[in-house]
Amino acid sequence: MSAITSLPQTAGSVEAMKPEKGYISVKDFDFWYGTHQTLFKVNMEMPEKQVTAFIGPSGCGKSTLLRNIKRMNDLVDGQHHQGDITIGNDTIYHPHLEVTSLRKRVGMVFQKSNPFPKSIYENVVYGLRVAGVNDRATLDAACEHALRSSALWEEVKDRLSASALGLSGGQQQRLCIARAIAVKPEVLLMDEPCSALDPIATGKIEELILELKKEFTVVIVTHNMQQAARVSDLTAFFYLGKLIEFDTTLKIFTNPSLKQTEDYITGRFG
Amino acid sequence: MSTALPPRTESSTPGRSGLPKQAKIRGEAQVWLTGMGLALALTLAAFLLWVIVSNGLAVFWPKRITEFTVRVGTQTTTIAGELVSRRELLTNEPGKPVVSEVHIFTGNKDVYKNAFRFIDAATIIAESQPLDLIEVERLEYGNAVGYPVALKLRGADKKIESIPAEDSRFPSELNRLISETNDRWDVIKSLEKGKIGANAQKIKRLENERKKIPAGEQGVLDADIAKLKSEYQELAKQAGVLRAKQNEHKLSIRLASGESKDILLGKIVEVFQPNRMGLLSRIGFFFHRMWNFVSDNPREANTEGGIFPAIFGTFAMTLLMSVGVVPIGVLAAIYLREYAKQGPLVRGVRIAVNNLAGVPSIVFGVFGLGFFVYFCGGSIDRLFFGDSLPTPTFGTGGILWSAATLSLMTVPVVIVATEESIASVPRGMKEASLAMGASKWQTIQRIVLPASVPGILTGTILAMARGAGEVAPLMLVGVVKLAPTLPLNTEYPFVHLDQKFMHLGFHIYDLAFQSPDSEAARPAVFATTLFLILLVLVMNLSAILLRERLRKKFKTSAF
Ligand SMILES: Nc1ncnc2c1ncn2[C@@H]1O[C@H](COP(=O)(O)OP(=O)(O)OP(=O)(O)O)[C@@H](O)[C@H]1O
Ligand SMILES: [Mg+2]
Numbered sequence: 001m002s003a004i005t006s007l008p009q010t011a012g013s014v015e016a017m018k019p020e021k022g023y024i025s026v027k028d029f030d031f032w033y034g035t036h037q038t039l040f041k042v043n044m045e046m047p048e049k050q051v052t053a054f055i056g057p058s059g060c061g062k063s064t065l066l067r068n069i070k071r072m073n074d075l076v077d078g079q080h081h082q083g084d085i086t087i088g089n090d091t092i093y094h095p096h097l098e099v100t101s102l103r104k105r106v107g108m109v110f111q112k113s114n115p116f117p118k119s120i121y122e123n124v125v126y127g128l129r130v131a132g133v134n135d136r137a138t139l140d141a142a143c144e145h146a147l148r149s150s151a152l153w154e155e156v157k158d159r160l161s162a163s164a165l166g167l168s169g170g171q172q173q174r175l176c177i178a179r180a181i182a183v184k185p186e187v188l189l190m191d192e193p194c195s196a197l198d199p200i201a202t203g204k205i206e207e208l209i210l211e212l213k214k215e216f217t218v219v220i221v222t223h224n225m226q227q228a229a230r231v232s233d234l235t236a237f238f239y240l241g242k243l244i245e246f247d248t249t250l251k252i253f254t255n256p257s258l259k260q261t262e263d264y265i266t267g268r269f270g
Numbered sequence: 271m272s273t274a275l276p277p278r279t280e281s282s283t284p285g286r287s288g289l290p291k292q293a294k295i296r297g298e299a300q301v302w303l304t305g306m307g308l309a310l311a312l313t314l315a316a317f318l319l320w321v322i323v324s325n326g327l328a329v330f331w332p333k334r335i336t337e338f339t340v341r342v343g344t345q346t347t348t349i350a351g352e353l354v355s356r357r358e359l360l361t362n363e364p365g366k367p368v369v370s371e372v373h374i375f376t377g378n379k380d381v382y383k384n385a386f387r388f389i390d391a392a393t394i395i396a397e398s399q400p401l402d403l404i405e406v407e408r409l410e411y412g413n414a415v416g417y418p419v420a421l422k423l424r425g426a427d428k429k430i431e432s433i434p435a436e437d438s439r440f441p442s443e444l445n446r447l448i449s450e451t452n453d454r455w456d457v458i459k460s461l462e463k464g465k466i467g468a469n470a471q472k473i474k475r476l477e478n479e480r481k482k483i484p485a486g487e488q489g490v491l492d493a494d495i496a497k498l499k500s501e502y503q504e505l506a507k508q509a510g511v512l513r514a515k516q517n518e519h520k521l522s523i524r525l526a527s528g529e530s531k532d533i534l535l536g537k538i539v540e541v542f543q544p545n546r547m548g549l550l551s552r553i554g555f556f557f558h559r560m561w562n563f564v565s566d567n568p569r570e571a572n573t574e575g576g577i578f579p580a581i582f583g584t585f586a587m588t589l590l591m592s593v594g595v596v597p598i599g600v601l602a603a604i605y606l607r608e609y610a611k612q613g614p615l616v617r618g619v620r621i622a623v624n625n626l627a628g629v630p631s632i633v634f635g636v637f638g639l640g641f642f643v644y645f646c647g648g649s650i651d652r653l654f655f656g657d658s659l660p661t662p663t664f665g666t667g668g669i670l671w672s673a674a675t676l677s678l679m680t681v682p683v684v685i686v687a688t689e690e691s692i693a694s695v696p697r698g699m700k701e702a703s704l705a706m707g708a709s710k711w712q713t714i715q716r717i718v719l720p721a722s723v724p725g726i727l728t729g730t731i732l733a734m735a736r737g738a739g740e741v742a743p744l745m746l747v748g749v750v751k752l753a754p755t756l757p758l759n760t761e762y763p764f765v766h767l768d769q770k771f772m773h774l775g776f777h778i779y780d781l782a783f784q785s786p787d788s789e790a791a792r793p794a795v796f797a798t799t800l801f802l803i804l805l806v807l808v809m810n811l812s813a814i815l816l817r818e819r820l821r822k823k824f825k826t827s828a829f
Contacts, residue, residue: 072705077612104707114698116717130708130716176702183707 056238107180170201326800350526599684635743638675667748680733691725
């Protein structure tokens with residue numbers, strides 16, 4: 001801890017610093033889709049209740065790493081990995097760890113919103129239902145809380161039983177966020193959550209992220225440099241499956257250590 | 271390359287007339303070719319349907335009766351009947367005059383030996399349609415046609431009172447007595463099939479029990495059995511008295527050809543006067559006859575009466591088949607699509623499943639007979655119905671084994687349709703569910719299956735359509751020409767899955783090729799075919815309606 005220099009704050013952040021030991025730690029992580037290696041010796045520490053942004057050109061492995069944090073890549077045929085990822089004190093690949101319980105601890109919002117063809121209410125409480133919660137009062141309370149946290153409550157409170165597919169794109173994305181946070185995960189992963197949204201909806205979601213980080217550890221993938229600068233405390237720059245530079249957002253955006261990072265951020269390549 | 275294209279004129283706007291001329295012409299030729307393919311298929315299908323519908327419906331239409339006066343040599347005879355067709359006989363000798371014939375339905379099979387007749391048109395000297403002619407639908411020998419003469423009523427003192435046809439009481443009295451005898455038939459039937467049947471069953475059960483207990487204690491049951499047997503005697507006597515009543519009164523008619531004929535009122539279904547009917551009463555009679563056909567039991571080697579047991583049997587068997595085939599097919603599809611590791615093996619299984627649809631249906635029948643009937647049914651009999659052996663209970667063809675055989679035959683259809691619809695559930699949706707911590711099975715239950723229901727229903731519709739029309743395998747595993755009772759009736763235990771049943775498809779085959787009088791069976795063949803098609807249509811339509819409702823529910827919005 002002592003080795004880290006304290007830096008001025010980025011927007012909304014409390015006190016960003018690059019920790020030695022984070023809440024999520026990735027250690028010497030390699031990953032292959034079949035024979036195609038997509039991640040090379042990634043090491044990073046993501047601190048608790050802060051926002052970490054992944055940036056980098058398309059195809060560099062941001063989504064792959066993000067999906068690995070909750071073992072979503074287990075579903076892909078022929079994948080394998082080396083190294084380890086821990087959340088809190090738990091090794092995610094530990095043989096005694098149930099993958100479903102891991103996935104409950106780590107929520108995820110996908111690039112393309114994917115609500116279920118069910119009612120708004122059933123979408124939000126889906127995670128609770130599959131966890132075996134059926135008590136109506138508990139579900140109602142969780143639903144309202146999640147929808148309020150995702151700034152959707154006022155818009156949908158009168159039509160909770162209407163189909164979620166009738167919502168607008170931005171509303172659907174916020175519904176997916178509500179669905180992810182309704183189970184009260186420890187970590188929230190967001191893969192380009194605003195890529196399909198207009199600036200107003202994007203603004204709402206960015207505000208939301210700053211709100212959410214009070215409760216959750218957030219990791220966000222984004223192609224939007226301004227967005228990364230606005231919402232994140234730490235930024236990781238990936239290139240061709242390697243973690244090139246990982247530091248506080250302020251440092252990355254004002255004074256990156258590597259020329260490659262600077263070129264990417266300023267748009268000279270990528 | 272570009273030289274091959276005709277030069278574009280300045281005015282041509284791309285997308286409208288921008289297409290090169292040659293391509294347009296070629297495109298039109300293809301439109302014609304494909305359109306002709308469709309037109310051919312549609313024409314053939316429409317023709318087939320038209321033949322079935324027109325012939326099937328014509329059966330119920332009350333035709334007028336024509337009286338023909340025929341002179342052969344010096345002899346003059348008259349004969350009456352419904353005109354079936356007029357046709358010209360083919361001759362191969364060039365100079366010979368064309369012979370034309372009139373084909374008529376004369377009825378009165380008991381007198382004429384044959385209900386149809388061909389008359390040489392050249393011998394006909396007069397045709398008329400007398401209003402007085404009546405047609406009598408009978409329980410035996412088909413319809414009778416003739417002039418009413420008198421009602422012969424037998425009084426309590428065995429004296430016969432005659433009411434001539436000219437008497438003003440005749441029509442009302444005739445109708446009253448016929449509806450009286452028809453009501454009495456219902457009473458007799460419910461007595462014989464219901465009470466007497468139940469009684470006989472009870473006796474059989476007690477006798478079986480009696481066999482099981484030691485000889486010394488059998489006396490306890492003997493008394494009960496004796497009581498039941500005397501009850502049986504009593505009921506049988508009642509039925510006998512009622513049956514005798516049915517033969518009391520007679521209707522006398524005179525055939526157009528001169529013979530007299532007395533018909534027992536108990537044998538008459540109804541009497542009508544086709545030549546007196548106006549359009550409205552004709553239409554009413556048409557629906558009346560159609561309803562009778564749908565709701566009655568068959569008579570006289572199935573050529574007369576109705577097809578109710580066959581409709582019910584087909585419906586019950588198809589429903590039972592769907593109940594069997596859908597779960598199996600859906601589970602298999604889930605395994606293939608969600609659990610099996612996709613590779614050459616799974617691909618091979620998929621090809622095998624698809625090809626199962628190409629196995630001739632009779633092969634499934636043979637398999638059903640060997641496996642379901644003899645092996646499964648035989649084992650069930652040995653285990654649970656040892657008492658009644660050697661009479662088989664499940665070890666012989668029945669509705670359950672028929673449904674099982676057809677389920678096996680149609681399962682590929684359900685597997686393929688379900689697999690397709692499972693595969694089309696968006697990956698993102700499944701991932702989202704798994705990401706919420708749902709297990710694979712929970713995801714299948716809550717996300718994949720609900721979204722695949724329309725596809726599953728499509729598979730079910732196809733399976734039902736194929737299963738309902740299938741005949742060949744059923745002949746081996748449980749269909750019969752005439753089943754005494756329905757597989758679902760008031761007799762304990764109400765659902766009789768071991769019972770043989772009647773089936774519309776088999777009924778058609780039986781009427782058309784197995785009946786002694788194929789001419790008489792012809793109308794019934796068309797009418798039965800019509801109702802088989804209607805039944806399949808109704809079942810499909812209800813499944814389609816259900817599917818559309820579900821589709822609406824799961825419709826994904828365009829985002
Ligand atoms: N399911 C998969 N099977 C095989 N290869 C994959 C799969 N998913 C991704 N890849 C490959 O892995 C590499 C990294 O992909 P990834 O999706 O992590 O990139 P990304 O950084 O998220 O890109 P983008 O910004 O475009 O989303 C790419 O080369 C991609 O082709
Ligand atoms: Mg990505």
